[in-house]
Amino acid sequence: NAGVMQNPRHLVRRRGQEARLRCSPMKGHSHVYWYRQLPEEGLKFMVYLQKENIIDESGMPKERFSAEFPKEGPSILRIQQVVRGDSAAYFCASSPYTGTVNYGYTFGSGTRLTVV
């Protein structure tokens, strides 16, 4: 049973380009969370999705950032027109169903985005 898979592991983009980060949750998990970790900081919540639904996007910047979790395929975090301040590690986590709140859920290894 593979864990949470994120790709790419490293992504370099020039300012103004688009970044697409992918996350495949653990088998059987239908809830996905995206977090961002700035250098020397803890993880900050961005968005919580279930299949085909955004449940909570309170941590996501209003502009340039979007997320989806389609019925088939991985969850995608999209950053349009990237700026240097978007450089960070982006983590995805997944959990099975509602009611597992006592668990800290399972994280992927993250995607390190560098904007040059």
Next chain:
Amino acid sequence: AQTVTQSQPEMSVQEAETVTLSCTYDTSESDYYLFWYKQPPSRQMILVIRQEAYKQQNATENRFSVNFQKAAKSFSLKISDSQLGDAAMYFCAYRSPNSGNTPLVFGKGTRLSVIA
């Protein structure tokens, strides 16, 4: 909103000795969940230990134990018999028990060095 504070940006410990990492949090909720995560240089977020606030007994996992002081809103992590592999960033995290899968709130982390 809940906040988590880790007041020690860096700590060091001699191999085989014991070290305690501090964490305090602020919440108005009476029931919640607390976690310690380890992040080695590989960037993988690894769940070390978790504590349910309604349980008075402190959680333990092998060499890792917590000192949970609910009234003081304190949740420290004790690592006994420290090993070189314990060197990592350690993050304290809080999770609300509200229905649905609520996101984790992280502290800024403590970098632990283990000296041979």
